[in-house]
Amino acid sequence: MPTIYEVAAAAGVSPATVSRVFNGANVSAEKAEAVRKAAKALAFTPSRTARTLRLQSSEVIALVIPDIENPFFTALARGVEDVARAAGYSVVLCNTDEDHEKELRYLDIALSATMAGVIIAAAGGNSDLSGLLARKCPVVAVDRSPHGVDVDAVIVDNRAGGRAATQALVEQGFQRIACITGPSDVETATQRADGWRDAVTGGRAAEADDRYLRYADFRVDGGAAAMSDLLAMPEPPDAVFVANNLMSVGALRVLSEQGKLPPATGVAVFGDLPFLPLVPIPITVVHMPARHLGTTAAKLLLERINGDDQPARTIVLRNQLTPVG
Amino acid sequence: MPTIYEVAAAAGVSPATVSRVFNGANVSAEKAEAVRKAAKALAFTPSRTARTLRLQSSEVIALVIPDIENPFFTALARGVEDVARAAGYSVVLCNTDEDHEKELRYLDIALSATMAGVIIAAAGGNSDLSGLLARKCPVVAVDRSPHGVDVDAVIVDNRAGGRAATQALVEQGFQRIACITGPSDVETATQRADGWRDAVTGGRAAEADDRYLRYADFRVDGGAAAMSDLLAMPEPPDAVFVANNLMSVGALRVLSEQGKLPPATGVAVFGDLPFLPLVPIPITVVHMPARHLGTTAAKLLLERINGDDQPARTIVLRNQLTPVG
DNA sequence: ACCCTGTCAGAAATCGATTTCACCGTCAAG
DNA sequence: CTTGACGGTGAAATCGATTTCTGACAGGGT
Structure with a gap:
């Protein structure tokens, strides 16, 4: 790595002048030209490290x-x-x-x-x-x-989105709407679950619907595990709001395995899956910008x-x- | 940002000693302790920039x-x-x-x-x-x-993978196997296409099968465009080898739109789509590690x-x- | 003539950490 | 008692670019 000093020596000027050439300060045309030529010849690239330090x-x-x-x-x-x-x-x-x-x-x-x-x-x-x-x-x-x-x-x-997604499932006539959300210490996860709770309880007071709530990890396998868990309940949900894109992949995978893909099961998802919409599966998506x-x-x-x-x-x-x- | 000098002053030692404490050189126990305490008190983090420069x-x-x-x-x-x-x-x-x-x-x-x-x-x-x-x-x-x-x-x-994928389509009985590959200046694209060519021409000399070859951009939309183009041919292909994962999404999307999803059309893909296998569509995949x-x-x-x-x-x-x- | 302003350019300080060099003790070997 | 080795320490040089300070010089106004 050539330095500014070597360029200066090659061009017959001081390092200060070289620096000025590269930073657009006042330098005479001839010297500027000499510096540029020397710099090119040496393939000089100013050290970002030194620059950052200074x-x-x-x-x-x-x-x-x-x-x-x-x-x-x-x-x-x-x-x-x-x-x-x-x-x-x-x-x-x-x-x-x-x-x-x-x-x-x-x-x-x-x-x-x-x-x-x-x-x-x-x-x-x-x-x-x-x-x-x-x-x-x-x-x-x-x-x-x-x-x-x-x-x-x-x-x-997040709350409004979760509510709207869940509300769509309600309007489609589903009765037992579950929710698979992310880690309980992630704000977006709890807020989306809150939206779900808003919608399932409607105007009425909240019942013990948290039976249908699962905290997972925002990842594919977590979504799959939660879905399996939900389907194993004595009275399994007939629809599910999944709080992020990756978990919905897992959930759909499980539904597919058990032959319960939409429209048999209602599915609403918070977030897009760019690679999902290959096949017409009727699901509701809250688009994330x-x-x-x-x-x-x-x-x-x-x-x-x-x-x-x-x-x-x-x-x-x-x-x-x-x-x- | 406190510096090593400030830590040194606070601990009553020289900067050199502070550096030595952080780099595991010989320092007496008391001084080391003093330095560590001062560093903690000042929330000292050594400057990576200075370190890198030196x-x-x-x-x-x-x-x-x-x-x-x-x-x-x-x-x-x-x-x-x-x-x-x-x-x-x-x-x-x-x-x-x-x-x-x-x-x-x-x-x-x-x-x-x-x-x-x-x-x-x-x-x-x-x-x-x-x-x-x-x-x-x-x-x-x-x-x-x-x-x-x-x-x-x-x-x-890449060539072997392309050949194997295409060969699988051949063995499934498809007759006119097209290829959608990436930009012609990307090595992996041309090599995979070479593999396809190997398989479609079999032992025989290469015919004018490049009619069924499309160079796209390794992205979803490019795959879709190429697939549309292929399907619009007077004698459209009955199978396609797609040379990367994203383009296969586009291709499948188009096939889906035209009601020609596998198994009606044969599809083999080079590369995995982690979010694809939701629904049982029979396709052949060359797994990429x-x-x-x-x-x-x-x-x-x-x-x-x-x-x-x-x-x-x-x-x-x-x-x-x-x-x- | 004199001063002022402005342009151009070099010397040297600076950023913060590392490391060589030099020096002081101390202790063990000869 | 001397010599050497070695642990511990600080002063100062170093990495490479930027920038202040300073000075040289040219041109314009009075």
Whole structure:
């Protein structure tokens, strides 16, 4: 790796001048030309590390997500990426696997590498953003807003979505509507379950319908296990609201195995499965604007990076109910 | 961000001693204790940037992939991640979107941030790894081995897989077997098509069967467009070999729309669709060991990082043919 | 003539951690 | 009693780019 000093020597100028050439300061035309030629000849690339150390900030933003194998989060990542790179920033993806330890490690890296900012879909429960906030590192929460800390957030109305999805099942005439949701320490999971509870109890007081509620892990196998469990009940449900996309794959798989696919069983899902709609199975889907969540979060973050310090905002995007199949 | 100097001052020692405490060198018990206490009190985290600058290397490896929304690559990423973090490395994901410019930019970053190494599934055509190689930055190619450069590679036997998949269709009695493959400048695409050609021509000389060959883009919509195109032929194919997972989604979607789903049409796919097998559609799948590709590539890279400099190796993993549905 | 302003460019300080070098004790071997 | 080895420590150099400070020089106004 050639350095700025070698370029300077080759061009017969000082390192300061080389730096100025690359940063658009006042340099005479001849020297600028000489520097550019020397730089090309040496295949010089300025060291980002040195630059970051000196400037105490880089043009990299960290995107911290809990499950890289979930298409929802990858679509969201694309949204973040599009906006970020248009503004000259690079995005590095960090997969926490819903694990607080991994999450903390990545946040630590973001901080000690003085990244420009962090967009985070927090792993379950109480993510520790105190380090970032104490150092005034710009943070935007997306999809899930971490417990108790006051940061910009871009979310959807999980309760309303859960309610609408469940309501659709009610209107289709199903009687015993179960709910498979995510970990009880993940906000989106409990809120979607709340929406389900709203709809099944209707105006009436809540009965003991939590018999039909299952907490799983937002993953395929968890959804399958919960579905099996529900179907094994003495009085099994005749419909199910599944609180995320991956779990619905597991649930449908089990229903398929037991010959109870829709329309025999009512199914409503929170979130899209981009690779699902091959075959006409009549299910209800609450569409998640994944990419928009990402672009919006990225825009907020860029504003913060550029010095905006108004009080934290929460942006709630709409999600649409669409029957599929 | 407190620095090592502030910790040193608080603990009443020199910065050198603080560094030694954190790097396991010889320090007396009392001083070590004092340093640790001061560091805790100040919430000190050593600056990775400064460390990287001084050591001229970091514990971060870059994983460069062409499509983050393809489950194959995210599974591969999980494999890389597992191995890397077990060895104390962090992984940053870089999505090139099959775009050479983006790819080059990320490789440039990897270099100028002195990352420990790069694992790359090259965007189509001739990826420029010369910068990395000139600087002796460890590189491992995965899934696709870049044109002309001699680096470690972990791949599957695309031609054999394509042949086996197509052969299965032949044995099922289909007569006019089409092929939808990826961009013609992506090695895996042409190799899989070669395998298809092997099987359809059997022992005989190749006829003009390229009428049934379509180059698409390895994405859902491209697969759909190619399938539509094929079905609009005067003598449409009665079976199709689709060279990657996402395109098969598009193809199946079109077949579904036209009421020609398997078994009416024969379908064989190169690569798994984790979210596909909900409904029993009889298709043939060439299983891709995505995660294994990732773990293997990561292991090779770690060996290189640790100084192994034997000649470049190519590891070919097996892929299994499995009928599904 | 004199001063002021502005442009251009180099020397040197700076960012924060690591590491070499030098030095001081202490203890064991000769 | 000397020599050497070794553990412990700090001062200072180092990694590579940026930026302040400073000075040289040119041109314009009075």
